[in-house]
Amino acid sequence: MKKITLALLGLILIVACNNTQKKEMSSEKAAAKETKVVKKTYPDKLQKVFDAHGGIDKWNEAQTLVYEMVKPNNTEKHITDLPSRKTRLEGKGFTIGYDGKDVWLSQKDSTAFRSNARFYHNLYFYFYAMPFVLGDDGITYTKAKSIEYDGVMYPGYKISYGDNVGDSPEDNYFIYYNPETYKMEWLGYTVTYFNGKPSNKISYIRYGDWQKVNGVVLPKVITWHKTAENGKIAEARNSVSFTNVSLTNEMMKNEMYERPEDGVVVPKK
Template sequence: MKTSIKLLSLLFVLNISACKQTSKKELNINEETETAQSVENEYKIPKSWIETRVANANKRLNATEAGKVLWDAMEAHGGLDKWYGNGYFSLRFNYQPVNGKGIRDSYQTIDTWSNKARHNSITDPTSIFGWDGKESWIKAKDSTSFAYDTAFWALTPLYFSGHPFVLDGEGVNLELLPETVFQEEKQKVIKATYNAGTGSAPDDYYILFINAKTNQVDAIKYIVSYPKYFPEGGHAPEKTTVIQGRTEVDGIVFATGFKTYWSTEKQNELGEYITKIDVSDISFSPTVEEGFFSKPDGAVSLD
Protein backbone atom coordinates (compact mmCIF):
# COMPACT_ATOMS: atom_id res chain seq x y z
CA MET A 1 0.00 0.00 0.00
CA LYS A 2 2.82 2.41 0.92
CA THR A 3 4.54 1.60 -2.37
CA SER A 4 1.36 2.41 -4.31
CA ILE A 5 0.98 5.74 -2.54
CA LYS A 6 4.60 6.63 -3.30
CA LEU A 7 4.13 5.77 -6.98
CA LEU A 8 0.95 7.84 -7.20
CA SER A 9 2.68 10.78 -5.52
CA LEU A 10 5.59 10.55 -7.94
CA LEU A 11 3.23 10.47 -10.94
CA PHE A 12 1.37 13.51 -9.58
CA VAL A 13 4.59 15.50 -9.18
CA LEU A 14 5.76 14.54 -12.67
CA ASN A 15 2.40 15.54 -14.13
CA ILE A 16 2.48 18.97 -12.46
CA SER A 17 6.04 19.51 -13.67
CA ALA A 18 5.05 18.64 -17.24
CA CYS A 19 2.11 21.06 -17.14
CA LYS A 20 4.35 23.91 -16.00
CA GLN A 21 6.61 23.32 -18.99
CA THR A 22 3.84 23.01 -21.59
CA SER A 23 3.77 26.61 -22.76
CA LYS A 24 7.54 26.67 -23.26
CA LYS A 25 7.51 23.43 -25.24
CA GLU A 26 4.64 24.64 -27.40
CA LEU A 27 6.75 27.63 -28.40
CA ASN A 28 9.86 25.49 -28.94
CA ILE A 29 11.95 27.81 -26.80
CA ASN A 30 15.19 26.01 -26.01
CA GLU A 31 16.35 26.06 -22.40
CA GLU A 32 19.90 25.14 -23.39
CA THR A 33 22.09 26.14 -26.30
CA GLU A 34 22.59 23.12 -28.54
CA THR A 35 25.80 22.76 -30.50
CA ALA A 36 23.82 22.06 -33.66
CA GLN A 37 21.72 25.21 -33.22
CA SER A 38 21.96 27.69 -36.09
CA VAL A 39 23.75 30.91 -35.19
CA GLU A 40 20.76 32.78 -36.59
CA ASN A 41 18.64 31.42 -33.74
CA GLU A 42 20.86 32.69 -30.95
CA TYR A 43 20.56 35.90 -28.97
CA LYS A 44 23.01 37.78 -31.13
CA ILE A 45 23.59 41.04 -29.27
CA PRO A 46 27.38 41.46 -28.87
CA LYS A 47 28.58 41.97 -25.33
CA SER A 48 30.34 45.17 -26.38
CA TRP A 49 27.02 46.62 -27.60
CA ILE A 50 25.38 45.88 -24.26
CA GLU A 51 28.30 47.39 -22.35
CA THR A 52 28.14 50.55 -24.47
CA ARG A 53 24.37 50.91 -24.09
CA VAL A 54 24.56 50.40 -20.33
CA ALA A 55 27.47 52.85 -19.97
CA ASN A 56 25.57 55.48 -21.97
CA ALA A 57 22.46 54.96 -19.83
CA ASN A 58 24.53 55.24 -16.66
CA LYS A 59 26.04 58.54 -17.79
CA ARG A 60 22.75 59.97 -19.07
CA LEU A 61 20.61 58.99 -16.10
CA ASN A 62 23.07 59.98 -13.40
CA ALA A 63 23.23 63.49 -14.85
CA THR A 64 19.82 64.33 -13.28
CA GLU A 65 18.20 63.70 -9.90
CA ALA A 66 15.26 61.88 -11.48
CA GLY A 67 17.65 59.81 -13.57
CA LYS A 68 19.64 58.82 -10.50
CA VAL A 69 16.47 57.46 -8.89
CA LEU A 70 15.69 55.44 -12.02
CA TRP A 71 19.25 54.13 -12.32
CA ASP A 72 19.24 53.02 -8.67
CA ALA A 73 15.93 51.24 -9.29
CA MET A 74 17.40 49.44 -12.30
CA GLU A 75 20.35 48.35 -10.18
CA ALA A 76 18.05 47.17 -7.39
CA HIS A 77 16.07 45.09 -9.90
CA GLY A 78 19.22 43.34 -11.13
CA GLY A 79 20.89 45.79 -13.47
CA LEU A 80 20.47 46.93 -17.05
CA ASP A 81 23.38 44.73 -18.14
CA LYS A 82 21.53 41.57 -17.10
CA TRP A 83 18.26 42.83 -18.56
CA TYR A 84 19.84 43.11 -22.00
CA GLY A 85 22.33 40.28 -21.60
CA ASN A 86 20.16 37.44 -20.29
CA GLY A 87 18.59 36.63 -23.65
CA TYR A 88 14.97 36.32 -24.75
CA PHE A 89 12.49 37.12 -21.97
CA SER A 90 9.42 34.88 -21.62
CA LEU A 91 6.45 34.94 -19.28
CA ARG A 92 2.79 34.08 -18.92
CA PHE A 93 0.76 37.24 -18.36
CA ASN A 94 -2.84 36.70 -17.24
CA TYR A 95 -4.80 39.97 -17.22
CA GLN A 96 -8.13 39.51 -15.42
CA PRO A 97 -10.57 42.42 -15.05
CA VAL A 98 -12.72 41.85 -11.97
CA ASN A 99 -15.89 42.31 -14.05
CA GLY A 100 -14.89 39.28 -16.13
CA LYS A 101 -14.76 41.22 -19.41
CA GLY A 102 -11.66 41.50 -21.57
CA ILE A 103 -9.55 38.73 -20.01
CA ARG A 104 -6.20 38.43 -21.79
CA ASP A 105 -4.08 35.39 -21.03
CA SER A 106 -1.07 34.53 -23.17
CA TYR A 107 2.42 33.11 -23.02
CA GLN A 108 4.86 35.49 -24.67
CA THR A 109 8.50 35.87 -25.58
CA ILE A 110 10.13 39.28 -25.96
CA ASP A 111 13.38 40.47 -27.47
CA THR A 112 14.24 43.10 -24.86
CA TRP A 113 16.95 44.66 -27.02
CA SER A 114 14.69 45.56 -29.94
CA ASN A 115 11.20 45.23 -28.38
CA LYS A 116 9.92 42.44 -30.60
CA ALA A 117 7.28 40.10 -29.21
CA ARG A 118 5.37 36.92 -29.95
CA HIS A 119 2.37 35.59 -27.99
CA ASN A 120 0.56 32.29 -28.05
CA SER A 121 -2.88 31.56 -26.66
CA ILE A 122 -2.95 29.51 -23.47
CA THR A 123 -6.11 27.65 -24.55
CA ASP A 124 -5.07 27.17 -28.20
CA PRO A 125 -1.27 27.23 -28.69
CA THR A 126 -1.66 27.24 -32.48
CA SER A 127 -3.16 30.74 -32.28
CA ILE A 128 -0.37 33.33 -32.16
CA PHE A 129 0.24 37.03 -32.67
CA GLY A 130 3.22 39.32 -32.52
CA TRP A 131 5.17 42.44 -33.36
CA ASP A 132 8.33 42.06 -35.46
CA GLY A 133 9.60 45.59 -34.90
CA LYS A 134 7.86 46.95 -38.00
CA GLU A 135 4.42 45.39 -38.23
CA SER A 136 1.87 43.58 -36.09
CA TRP A 137 0.55 40.22 -37.25
CA ILE A 138 -1.86 37.52 -36.15
CA LYS A 139 -2.48 33.88 -37.03
CA ALA A 140 -5.56 32.56 -35.26
CA LYS A 141 -8.13 29.82 -35.66
CA ASP A 142 -10.98 32.36 -35.70
CA SER A 143 -12.00 35.75 -34.31
CA THR A 144 -12.69 34.28 -30.87
CA SER A 145 -9.07 33.22 -30.31
CA PHE A 146 -8.07 36.71 -29.20
CA ALA A 147 -11.09 38.85 -28.37
CA TYR A 148 -9.00 41.99 -27.95
CA ASP A 149 -6.72 44.35 -29.85
CA THR A 150 -3.60 42.23 -30.33
CA ALA A 151 -1.62 45.02 -32.02
CA PHE A 152 -2.02 47.14 -28.88
CA TRP A 153 -1.40 44.19 -26.57
CA ALA A 154 1.76 42.83 -28.22
CA LEU A 155 4.09 44.92 -26.03
CA THR A 156 1.70 46.04 -23.28
CA PRO A 157 2.70 43.34 -20.75
CA LEU A 158 6.33 44.46 -21.12
CA TYR A 159 5.28 47.85 -19.74
CA PHE A 160 4.12 46.14 -16.57
CA SER A 161 6.75 43.46 -16.04
CA GLY A 162 9.63 45.35 -17.66
CA HIS A 163 9.72 48.34 -15.32
CA PRO A 164 12.03 50.05 -14.50
CA PHE A 165 14.17 48.84 -17.44
CA VAL A 166 11.72 49.88 -20.18
CA LEU A 167 12.40 53.53 -19.38
CA ASP A 168 15.90 53.24 -20.81
CA GLY A 169 15.84 54.68 -24.29
CA GLU A 170 15.64 57.73 -26.49
CA GLY A 171 12.64 60.02 -26.26
CA VAL A 172 12.04 59.38 -22.54
CA ASN A 173 11.80 62.43 -20.27
CA LEU A 174 12.09 62.07 -16.50
CA GLU A 175 10.81 64.36 -13.78
CA LEU A 176 11.47 64.01 -10.06
CA LEU A 177 8.27 64.46 -8.05
CA PRO A 178 7.99 65.03 -4.28
CA GLU A 179 8.51 62.00 -2.07
CA THR A 180 5.39 60.46 -0.57
CA VAL A 181 4.23 57.64 1.68
CA PHE A 182 2.37 54.81 -0.03
CA GLN A 183 1.03 51.83 1.91
CA GLU A 184 3.07 52.93 4.93
CA GLU A 185 6.35 52.97 2.98
CA LYS A 186 8.34 56.06 2.01
CA GLN A 187 8.55 56.37 -1.77
CA LYS A 188 10.75 58.22 -4.22
CA VAL A 189 8.57 59.29 -7.14
CA ILE A 190 9.52 59.89 -10.78
CA LYS A 191 7.36 60.64 -13.80
CA ALA A 192 8.24 59.48 -17.32
CA THR A 193 6.82 61.15 -20.43
CA TYR A 194 7.75 60.79 -24.10
CA ASN A 195 8.80 63.05 -26.93
CA ALA A 196 6.37 63.40 -29.83
CA GLY A 197 6.77 60.52 -32.26
CA THR A 198 8.17 58.12 -29.67
CA GLY A 199 6.47 54.73 -29.93
CA SER A 200 2.81 54.16 -30.79
CA ALA A 201 1.40 56.23 -27.91
CA PRO A 202 3.75 59.14 -27.11
CA ASP A 203 1.15 60.83 -24.89
CA ASP A 204 1.33 57.99 -22.36
CA TYR A 205 3.00 58.64 -19.04
CA TYR A 206 4.17 56.52 -16.13
CA ILE A 207 4.66 57.58 -12.51
CA LEU A 208 6.84 55.14 -10.59
CA PHE A 209 6.69 54.79 -6.81
CA ILE A 210 10.13 53.51 -5.85
CA ASN A 211 10.61 52.26 -2.32
CA ALA A 212 13.12 54.50 -0.54
CA LYS A 213 14.60 51.54 1.37
CA THR A 214 14.80 48.87 -1.32
CA ASN A 215 14.93 51.07 -4.46
CA GLN A 216 12.48 48.63 -6.05
CA VAL A 217 9.25 49.64 -7.76
CA ASP A 218 6.21 49.31 -5.47
CA ALA A 219 3.53 50.83 -7.71
CA ILE A 220 3.02 52.50 -11.09
CA LYS A 221 0.48 55.13 -12.13
CA TYR A 222 -0.21 55.30 -15.85
CA ILE A 223 -2.59 56.36 -18.58
CA VAL A 224 -3.52 54.81 -21.93
CA SER A 225 -3.56 57.27 -24.85
CA TYR A 226 -3.35 54.78 -27.74
CA PRO A 227 -4.42 56.84 -30.81
CA LYS A 228 -6.63 54.05 -32.17
CA TYR A 229 -8.70 54.32 -28.98
CA PHE A 230 -8.50 58.12 -28.85
CA PRO A 231 -8.27 59.38 -32.46
CA GLU A 232 -9.20 62.92 -31.39
CA GLY A 233 -6.60 62.96 -28.61
CA GLY A 234 -7.05 62.48 -24.89
CA HIS A 235 -6.65 59.37 -22.80
CA ALA A 236 -8.34 56.96 -20.41
CA PRO A 237 -8.51 57.90 -16.72
CA GLU A 238 -5.34 57.27 -14.76
CA LYS A 239 -4.85 53.88 -13.13
CA THR A 240 -2.55 52.72 -10.35
CA THR A 241 -1.10 49.22 -10.44
CA VAL A 242 0.45 47.81 -7.27
CA ILE A 243 3.10 45.08 -7.23
CA GLN A 244 1.97 41.81 -5.62
CA GLY A 245 4.92 39.64 -4.69
CA ARG A 246 8.38 39.37 -6.23
CA THR A 247 10.67 36.71 -7.60
CA GLU A 248 14.22 36.70 -8.92
CA VAL A 249 14.98 35.04 -12.25
CA ASP A 250 18.55 34.95 -13.58
CA GLY A 251 19.43 37.92 -11.40
CA ILE A 252 16.44 40.10 -12.37
CA VAL A 253 13.70 40.93 -9.84
CA PHE A 254 10.16 40.67 -11.25
CA ALA A 255 6.67 41.16 -9.87
CA THR A 256 4.66 37.94 -9.70
CA GLY A 257 1.43 39.87 -9.93
CA PHE A 258 -0.29 43.24 -9.95
CA LYS A 259 -3.52 44.69 -8.62
CA THR A 260 -4.82 47.65 -10.59
CA TYR A 261 -7.12 50.39 -9.31
CA TRP A 262 -8.58 53.62 -10.61
CA SER A 263 -6.45 56.46 -9.30
CA THR A 264 -7.90 59.13 -7.04
CA GLU A 265 -7.13 62.82 -6.66
CA LYS A 266 -4.87 61.97 -3.73
CA GLN A 267 -1.54 60.61 -4.94
CA ASN A 268 -1.15 57.92 -2.30
CA GLU A 269 -4.74 56.63 -2.17
CA LEU A 270 -6.38 53.93 -4.28
CA GLY A 271 -9.77 53.99 -5.94
CA GLU A 272 -11.91 51.10 -7.15
CA TYR A 273 -10.12 47.77 -7.64
CA ILE A 274 -10.52 46.83 -11.31
CA THR A 275 -7.95 44.27 -12.49
CA LYS A 276 -5.93 41.35 -11.19
CA ILE A 277 -2.80 40.30 -13.09
CA ASP A 278 -0.91 37.05 -12.50
CA VAL A 279 2.62 36.67 -13.87
CA SER A 280 4.20 33.22 -14.04
CA ASP A 281 6.56 30.97 -16.05
CA ILE A 282 9.17 33.74 -16.13
CA SER A 283 12.41 32.77 -17.84
CA PHE A 284 15.24 33.87 -20.11
CA SER A 285 16.52 31.81 -23.03
CA PRO A 286 19.58 32.17 -25.29
CA THR A 287 17.74 30.82 -28.35
CA VAL A 288 14.44 30.81 -30.20
CA GLU A 289 13.39 29.34 -33.54
CA GLU A 290 14.71 31.01 -36.67
CA GLY A 291 12.33 33.79 -37.74
CA PHE A 292 10.50 33.46 -34.42
CA PHE A 293 9.23 37.06 -34.32
CA SER A 294 8.54 37.37 -38.06
CA LYS A 295 5.07 37.02 -39.55
CA PRO A 296 4.61 33.29 -40.26
CA ASP A 297 2.95 31.77 -43.31
CA GLY A 298 -0.81 32.15 -43.07
CA ALA A 299 -0.65 35.13 -40.73
CA VAL A 300 -2.42 38.42 -41.40
CA SER A 301 -0.77 41.82 -41.09
CA LEU A 302 -2.62 44.23 -38.78
CA ASP A 303 -0.93 47.44 -39.97
Protein backbone atom coordinates in the same frame (compact mmCIF):
# COMPACT_ATOMS: atom_id res chain seq x y z
CA MET B 1 77.75 47.03 -54.89
CA LYS B 2 76.66 44.36 -52.40
CA LYS B 3 77.00 46.86 -49.56
CA ILE B 4 74.82 49.38 -51.42
CA THR B 5 72.25 46.68 -52.22
CA LEU B 6 72.15 45.45 -48.61
CA ALA B 7 71.84 49.00 -47.30
CA LEU B 8 69.03 49.72 -49.75
CA LEU B 9 67.28 46.50 -48.76
CA GLY B 10 67.61 47.39 -45.08
CA LEU B 11 66.12 50.82 -45.72
CA ILE B 12 63.18 49.27 -47.58
CA LEU B 13 62.56 46.85 -44.70
CA ILE B 14 62.68 49.66 -42.12
CA VAL B 15 60.20 51.78 -44.12
CA ALA B 16 57.91 48.77 -44.64
CA CYS B 17 58.08 47.91 -40.95
CA ASN B 18 57.27 51.49 -39.96
CA ASN B 19 54.32 51.57 -42.36
CA THR B 20 53.03 48.27 -40.96
CA GLN B 21 53.32 49.54 -37.40
CA LYS B 22 51.49 52.75 -38.34
CA LYS B 23 48.71 50.74 -40.00
CA GLU B 24 48.43 48.47 -36.98
CA MET B 25 48.29 51.46 -34.63
CA SER B 26 45.67 53.14 -36.83
CA SER B 27 43.63 49.92 -36.91
CA GLU B 28 43.86 49.60 -33.14
CA LYS B 29 42.74 53.21 -32.65
CA ALA B 30 39.87 52.69 -35.09
CA ALA B 31 38.81 49.50 -33.32
CA ALA B 32 39.00 51.20 -29.95
CA LYS B 33 36.89 54.04 -31.28
CA GLU B 34 34.32 51.61 -32.70
CA THR B 35 34.06 49.57 -29.51
CA LYS B 36 33.84 52.59 -27.22
CA VAL B 37 30.46 52.40 -25.48
CA VAL B 38 28.82 55.50 -24.12
CA LYS B 39 27.23 54.53 -20.81
CA LYS B 40 23.78 55.98 -20.29
CA THR B 41 23.18 57.95 -17.13
CA TYR B 42 19.94 58.09 -15.19
CA PRO B 43 18.66 60.17 -12.29
CA ASP B 44 20.43 59.05 -9.12
CA LYS B 45 17.35 57.62 -7.39
CA LEU B 46 16.19 55.82 -10.53
CA GLN B 47 19.63 54.23 -10.87
CA LYS B 48 19.19 52.93 -7.32
CA VAL B 49 15.85 51.42 -8.35
CA PHE B 50 17.53 49.60 -11.25
CA ASP B 51 20.25 48.39 -8.88
CA ALA B 52 17.67 47.11 -6.38
CA HIS B 53 16.23 44.97 -9.18
CA GLY B 54 19.52 43.40 -10.25
CA GLY B 55 21.00 46.17 -12.39
CA ILE B 56 20.20 47.71 -15.76
CA ASP B 57 23.45 46.32 -17.22
CA LYS B 58 22.40 42.78 -16.31
CA TRP B 59 19.05 43.36 -18.01
CA ASN B 60 20.69 44.79 -21.12
CA GLU B 61 22.85 41.67 -21.48
CA ALA B 62 19.76 39.48 -21.84
CA GLN B 63 18.40 38.57 -25.27
CA THR B 64 15.10 36.77 -24.70
CA LEU B 65 12.33 37.08 -22.12
CA VAL B 66 9.65 34.39 -21.83
CA TYR B 67 6.79 34.20 -19.35
CA GLU B 68 3.31 32.74 -19.02
CA MET B 69 0.56 35.10 -17.94
CA VAL B 70 -2.23 33.47 -15.94
CA LYS B 71 -5.65 34.95 -16.70
CA PRO B 72 -9.05 33.83 -15.32
CA ASN B 73 -10.02 31.77 -18.39
CA ASN B 74 -6.70 30.87 -19.98
CA THR B 75 -2.93 31.19 -19.85
CA GLU B 76 -0.94 33.13 -22.47
CA LYS B 77 2.70 32.59 -23.35
CA HIS B 78 4.64 35.75 -24.20
CA ILE B 79 8.05 35.69 -25.92
CA THR B 80 10.08 38.86 -26.52
CA ASP B 81 13.39 39.44 -28.29
CA LEU B 82 14.73 42.19 -26.04
CA PRO B 83 17.13 44.03 -28.41
CA SER B 84 14.59 44.29 -31.26
CA ARG B 85 11.38 43.98 -29.21
CA LYS B 86 10.03 41.40 -31.63
CA THR B 87 7.22 39.50 -29.93
CA ARG B 88 5.12 36.38 -30.07
CA LEU B 89 2.00 35.87 -27.93
CA GLU B 90 0.34 32.47 -27.87
CA GLY B 91 -3.19 32.42 -26.43
CA LYS B 92 -6.32 30.30 -26.58
CA GLY B 93 -7.11 30.00 -30.28
CA PHE B 94 -4.87 32.86 -31.40
CA THR B 95 -1.27 33.94 -31.91
CA ILE B 96 -0.05 37.55 -32.14
CA GLY B 97 3.41 38.55 -33.33
CA TYR B 98 5.59 41.50 -34.18
CA ASP B 99 8.30 40.74 -36.74
CA GLY B 100 10.16 44.04 -36.41
CA LYS B 101 8.01 45.71 -39.06
CA ASP B 102 4.39 44.58 -38.76
CA VAL B 103 2.08 43.32 -36.04
CA TRP B 104 0.19 40.24 -37.20
CA LEU B 105 -2.70 38.16 -35.91
CA SER B 106 -3.42 34.49 -36.56
CA GLN B 107 -6.58 32.98 -35.09
CA LYS B 108 -8.80 29.91 -35.47
CA ASP B 109 -11.92 32.06 -35.92
CA SER B 110 -12.90 35.71 -35.68
CA THR B 111 -14.02 35.35 -32.07
CA ALA B 112 -10.75 33.93 -30.67
CA PHE B 113 -9.23 37.38 -30.08
CA ARG B 114 -11.67 40.25 -29.63
CA SER B 115 -9.35 43.15 -28.73
CA ASN B 116 -6.94 45.32 -30.76
CA ALA B 117 -3.91 43.12 -31.52
CA ARG B 118 -1.62 46.06 -32.26
CA PHE B 119 -2.39 47.68 -28.92
CA TYR B 120 -2.15 44.35 -27.12
CA HIS B 121 1.03 42.85 -28.65
CA ASN B 122 3.43 44.56 -26.19
CA LEU B 123 1.01 45.87 -23.55
CA TYR B 124 1.84 43.36 -20.83
CA PHE B 125 5.51 43.29 -21.72
CA TYR B 126 5.78 46.94 -20.66
CA PHE B 127 3.90 46.25 -17.44
CA TYR B 128 5.95 43.13 -16.72
CA ALA B 129 9.43 44.38 -17.65
CA MET B 130 9.29 47.25 -15.18
CA PRO B 131 11.39 49.03 -14.10
CA PHE B 132 13.91 48.13 -16.83
CA VAL B 133 11.87 49.31 -19.84
CA LEU B 134 12.11 52.77 -18.29
CA GLY B 135 15.77 52.70 -19.27
CA ASP B 136 14.92 52.74 -23.00
CA ASP B 137 16.15 55.42 -25.38
CA GLY B 138 14.04 58.49 -26.09
CA ILE B 139 12.84 58.97 -22.52
CA THR B 140 12.71 62.15 -20.44
CA TYR B 141 12.77 61.87 -16.65
CA THR B 142 11.27 64.45 -14.31
CA LYS B 143 10.58 64.17 -10.60
CA ALA B 144 6.96 63.38 -9.83
CA LYS B 145 4.90 64.36 -6.81
CA SER B 146 5.01 61.56 -4.24
CA ILE B 147 1.94 59.38 -3.77
CA GLU B 148 0.57 58.07 -0.48
CA TYR B 149 -0.91 54.67 0.26
CA ASP B 150 -1.60 53.17 3.70
CA GLY B 151 0.35 55.98 5.35
CA VAL B 152 3.52 55.45 3.29
CA MET B 153 4.85 58.13 0.94
CA TYR B 154 6.35 56.85 -2.31
CA PRO B 155 8.64 59.21 -4.27
CA GLY B 156 8.87 58.79 -8.02
CA TYR B 157 9.61 59.96 -11.53
CA LYS B 158 7.45 60.91 -14.48
CA ILE B 159 8.45 59.14 -17.70
CA SER B 160 7.64 60.86 -20.99
CA TYR B 161 8.61 59.89 -24.52
CA GLY B 162 9.98 61.79 -27.48
CA ASP B 163 7.98 62.27 -30.67
CA ASN B 164 7.51 59.12 -32.78
CA VAL B 165 8.73 56.83 -29.99
CA GLY B 166 6.35 53.85 -30.03
CA ASP B 167 2.72 53.76 -31.12
CA SER B 168 1.61 56.15 -28.37
CA PRO B 169 4.34 58.70 -27.58
CA GLU B 170 1.75 60.84 -25.75
CA ASP B 171 1.46 58.21 -23.01
CA ASN B 172 3.15 58.87 -19.69
CA TYR B 173 4.35 56.53 -16.99
CA PHE B 174 4.99 57.30 -13.33
CA ILE B 175 7.31 55.03 -11.36
CA TYR B 176 7.14 55.10 -7.55
CA TYR B 177 9.60 53.30 -5.32
CA ASN B 178 9.99 52.33 -1.68
CA PRO B 179 12.13 55.06 -0.07
CA GLU B 180 14.02 52.48 2.04
CA THR B 181 14.54 49.50 -0.29
CA TYR B 182 14.35 51.42 -3.61
CA LYS B 183 12.30 48.57 -5.06
CA MET B 184 9.54 49.67 -7.38
CA GLU B 185 6.12 49.46 -5.70
CA TRP B 186 3.75 51.43 -7.92
CA LEU B 187 3.30 52.25 -11.59
CA GLY B 188 1.02 55.04 -12.74
CA TYR B 189 0.17 55.32 -16.44
CA THR B 190 -2.06 57.15 -18.89
CA VAL B 191 -3.55 55.67 -22.05
CA THR B 192 -4.05 57.70 -25.24
CA TYR B 193 -3.81 54.98 -27.89
CA PHE B 194 -7.44 54.79 -28.94
CA ASN B 195 -8.35 58.45 -29.35
CA GLY B 196 -4.91 59.97 -29.87
CA LYS B 197 -5.58 62.67 -27.28
CA PRO B 198 -3.48 63.09 -24.12
CA SER B 199 -5.23 61.89 -20.97
CA ASN B 200 -4.96 63.19 -17.42
CA LYS B 201 -6.50 60.05 -15.93
CA ILE B 202 -3.84 57.97 -14.18
CA SER B 203 -4.33 54.26 -13.54
CA TYR B 204 -2.24 52.51 -10.90
CA ILE B 205 -0.62 49.08 -10.66
CA ARG B 206 0.96 47.79 -7.47
CA TYR B 207 4.17 45.74 -7.52
CA GLY B 208 5.35 43.88 -4.44
CA ASP B 209 5.51 40.14 -5.09
CA TRP B 210 8.85 39.61 -6.84
CA GLN B 211 10.89 36.69 -8.18
CA LYS B 212 14.57 36.53 -9.11
CA VAL B 213 15.26 35.29 -12.64
CA ASN B 214 18.86 34.98 -13.87
CA GLY B 215 19.96 37.60 -11.34
CA VAL B 216 17.20 40.06 -12.22
CA VAL B 217 14.22 40.82 -9.98
CA LEU B 218 10.95 40.62 -11.93
CA PRO B 219 7.27 40.61 -10.87
CA LYS B 220 5.43 37.48 -9.81
CA VAL B 221 2.10 39.28 -9.44
CA ILE B 222 0.89 42.75 -10.43
CA THR B 223 -2.33 44.24 -9.09
CA TRP B 224 -4.47 46.99 -10.58
CA HIS B 225 -6.10 49.40 -8.14
CA LYS B 226 -9.14 51.59 -8.53
CA THR B 227 -8.64 55.35 -8.58
CA ALA B 228 -10.86 57.47 -6.35
CA GLU B 229 -12.57 60.65 -7.58
CA ASN B 230 -9.93 62.75 -5.85
CA GLY B 231 -7.23 60.94 -7.84
CA LYS B 232 -5.91 58.91 -4.91
CA ILE B 233 -5.30 55.17 -5.04
CA ALA B 234 -8.27 53.13 -3.85
CA GLU B 235 -8.83 49.40 -3.28
CA ALA B 236 -7.45 46.57 -5.43
CA ARG B 237 -9.40 45.70 -8.57
CA ASN B 238 -7.75 42.66 -10.17
CA SER B 239 -4.41 40.83 -10.35
CA VAL B 240 -2.39 38.95 -12.97
CA SER B 241 0.19 36.29 -12.13
CA PHE B 242 3.31 35.32 -14.12
CA THR B 243 4.84 31.84 -14.14
CA ASN B 244 7.51 29.82 -15.97
CA VAL B 245 9.64 32.94 -16.44
CA SER B 246 12.99 32.76 -18.19
CA LEU B 247 15.48 35.49 -19.03
CA THR B 248 18.34 34.20 -21.17
CA ASN B 249 21.31 35.48 -23.12
CA GLU B 250 20.33 33.35 -26.11
CA MET B 251 18.26 34.52 -29.07
CA MET B 252 15.32 32.59 -30.48
CA LYS B 253 15.31 31.73 -34.16
CA ASN B 254 13.92 34.59 -36.24
CA GLU B 255 11.19 32.29 -37.59
CA MET B 256 9.60 32.47 -34.16
CA TYR B 257 8.40 36.03 -34.87
CA GLU B 258 7.62 35.76 -38.58
CA ARG B 259 4.05 36.00 -39.83
CA PRO B 260 2.52 32.61 -40.73
CA GLU B 261 0.54 32.03 -43.92
CA ASP B 262 -2.79 32.58 -42.17
CA GLY B 263 -1.52 35.63 -40.30
CA VAL B 264 -3.10 39.02 -41.05
CA VAL B 265 -1.18 42.28 -40.70
CA VAL B 266 -2.82 44.60 -38.18
CA PRO B 267 -2.77 48.21 -39.45
CA LYS B 268 -1.72 51.14 -37.35
CA LYS B 269 -4.43 53.30 -35.84
